[in-house]
Amino acid sequence: MSAIQVSNVEKEFKGVQVLKSVSLEVRDREFCVLLGPSGCGKTTLLRILAGLEVETSGELKIGDRRVNGLAPGKRNIAMVFQNYAVFPHLTIRENIAFGLRMRKDPEDKIKRQVDRAAEMMHIEKLLDRYSGQLSGGQRQRVAVARALAMAPDVLLMDEPLSNLDALLRLEMRAELKSLLQETQTTTIYVTHDQVEAMSLADRIAVMHGGEIVQYATPMEVYANPATTFVGGFIGNPPMNFLQLSSVLAPALGIEPPSGASQLGIRPEDIVVDGSADSWRLKVGVVEALGPHKQVSGKLGDTWVRVTVDTNLDVNRGDDLPIRPNVPCLRWYDAAGKRISA
Ligand SMILES: Nc1ncnc2c1ncn2[C@@H]1O[C@H](COP(=O)(O)OP(=O)(O)OP(=O)(O)O)[C@@H](O)[C@H]1O
Ligand SMILES: [Mg+2]
Numbered sequence: 001m002s003a004i005q006v007s008n009v010e011k012e013f014k015g016v017q018v019l020k021s022v023s024l025e026v027r028d029r030e031f032c033v034l035l036g037p038s039g040c041g042k043t044t045l046l047r048i049l050a051g052l053e054v055e056t057s058g059e060l061k062i063g064d065r066r067v068n069g070l071a072p073g074k075r076n077i078a079m080v081f082q083n084y085a086v087f088p089h090l091t092i093r094e095n096i097a098f099g100l101r102m103r104k105d106p107e108d109k110i111k112r113q114v115d116r117a118a119e120m121m122h123i124e125k126l127l128d129r130y131s132g133q134l135s136g137g138q139r140q141r142v143a144v145a146r147a148l149a150m151a152p153d154v155l156l157m158d159e160p161l162s163n164l165d166a167l168l169r170l171e172m173r174a175e176l177k178s179l180l181q182e183t184q185t186t187t188i189y190v191t192h193d194q195v196e197a198m199s200l201a202d203r204i205a206v207m208h209g210g211e212i213v214q215y216a217t218p219m220e221v222y223a224n225p226a227t228t229f230v231g232g233f234i235g236n237p238p239m240n241f242l243q244l245s246s247v248l249a250p251a252l253g254i255e256p257p258s259g260a261s262q263l264g265i266r267p268e269d270i271v272v273d274g275s276a277d278s279w280r281l282k283v284g285v286v287e288a289l290g291p292h293k294q295v296s297g298k299l300g301d302t303w304v305r306v307t308v309d310t311n312l313d314v315n316r317g318d319d320l321p322i323r324p325n326v327p328c329l330r331w332y333d334a335a336g337k338r339i340s341a
Helices: 042-050 092-102 107-120 136-149 166-183 194-200 218-223 228-233 248-252
Strands: 004-013 016-026 031-035 057-062 077-080 154-158 186-191 203-208 211-216 240-243 262-265 270-272 279-288 292-299 302-309 319-324 330-332
Touching: 004 042, 016 042, 016 211, 031 042, 031 194, 042 077, 042 154, 042 186, 077 136, 092 107, 092 136, 107 136, 107 166, 136 154, 136 166, 166 194, 186 194, 194 218, 203 218, 203 228, 211 218, 211 228, 228 240, 228 262, 240 302, 270 302, 279 302, 292 319
Parallel strands: 031 186, 031 203, 077 154, 154 186
Antiparallel strands: 004 016, 004 057, 203 211, 240 262, 262 330, 270 319, 279 292, 279 319, 292 302
């Protein structure tokens, strides 16, 4: 049993509050992704869990154990760092064995664990080399193998693919996913890449300004963003937000829920429709992306993006009649919090 429970954790650095009452519960064997923009506190939260940073207040539990104050080596956690450090003066074998040696595991166990981790990461043939003789992608694999070799209860990964080029990243992402399904290790994975988060996570915890603003399955986060920040951060292009002060909702014959001050609609949930009460989009940019076209333009004062059929004849300067697919409308208050209709 290695569920993780973070309760009301706060962190201050010299008077600046970096984490504000963060609570997060990760089930045994679950793959949780922490997603958020740079500086929102992702690394800080991971480091606190690993015991490398001390929380200002709050409680941390791994399995049934309260781990506050426990030394990092006693938490049975392995961490892959944002700037993974592969020691240049050690062979790859010794790099992978590093944590096990620190833990003073017996020699035969070390060999077994290193061989298995290397095999999982497809680097068995590199074990006798030094890191200077490896590509960036191979070094990244070594860093992950070193963490896996520990057979930890909990695996913490801080942007483990950030240093890879796009293609290798895609490949490693798929590999990591199948690997972690196999090892069934409880994992918290940090990224600021929303596609990576959507593809890997059982649940995504979206962080913003030191808080977790939504924690749900990828599809739930996508379909029902809890705040306008989440809707804008997840999805490419992001969700459109329109102020209700304009005449938009009445024109559609929809009564917004009380307290609503803006509506959110995904670009693919807007349809081109020439009926009398539709909105008129002043087309500014048309991007032919292959499977579909991305049309952007002005709706009143607001820049709106619409995903349309690739065969639609639409050009800059057109007045495109559009309307939202009404069940896909989401409502938000003035502060950007979702109001369920
Ligand atoms: N040791 C420290 N002393 C003072 N401030 C710190 C320290 N470590 C982090 N911070 C601050 O805490 C905030 C959160 O940092 P953190 O590294 O957790 O962000 P992050 O979400 O991991 O960002 P990134 O995506 O850029 O890695 C930032 O504003 C950062 O400047
Ligand atoms: Mg970070």
